[in-house]
Amino acid sequence: MSAARLSALICASALIAQSAWAEEAFVTQLRLPARSASVDAFAWRDSRGVSVEGAALARLGISPPPGARVHLGDVAGLAYVELESAAAIVITCSAACYPSRRIGVAEAARV
Numbered sequence: 690m691s692a693a694r695l696s697a698l699i700c701a702s703a704l705i706a707q708s709a710w711a712e713e714a715f716v717t718q719l720r721l722p723a724r725s726a727s728v729d730a731f732a733w734r735d736s737r738g739v740s741v742e743g744a745a746l747a748r749l750g751i752s753p754p755p756g757a758r759v760h761l762g763d764v765a766g767l768a769y770v771e772l773e774s775a776a777a778i779v780i781t782c783s784a785a786c787y788p789s790r791r792i793g794v795a796e797a798a799r800v
Contacts, residue, residue, distance in 0.1 A: 718777040752788040
């Protein structure tokens with residue numbers, strides 16, 4: 690293998706490895722004080738912020754956008770603060786975070 694090709698392969702693998710290291714995984718507790726709820730979850734930090742599994746948000750009663758992992762900044766009406774000393778993320782939500790419900794829909798469907 691030529692020295693130029695070897696050098697190119699080393700540079701390419703360094704670029705791939707660098708992008709893989711750009712994301713940090715950690716375990717945290719998601720807290721939603723308004724509902725007195727919390728769940729332990731895996732989270733990932735990257736250049737866009739923190740992302741979690743959509744199922745973890747659903748367990749808190751929050752309606753996550755589609756996808757297995759969701760950036761917290763992509764959830765409408767959600768704000769969060771990281772408490773590194775407590776290994777927790779405290780979430781506040783407006784009504785836009787929660788699934789919409791219609792009163793009387795079940796009754797109207799039976800008629």
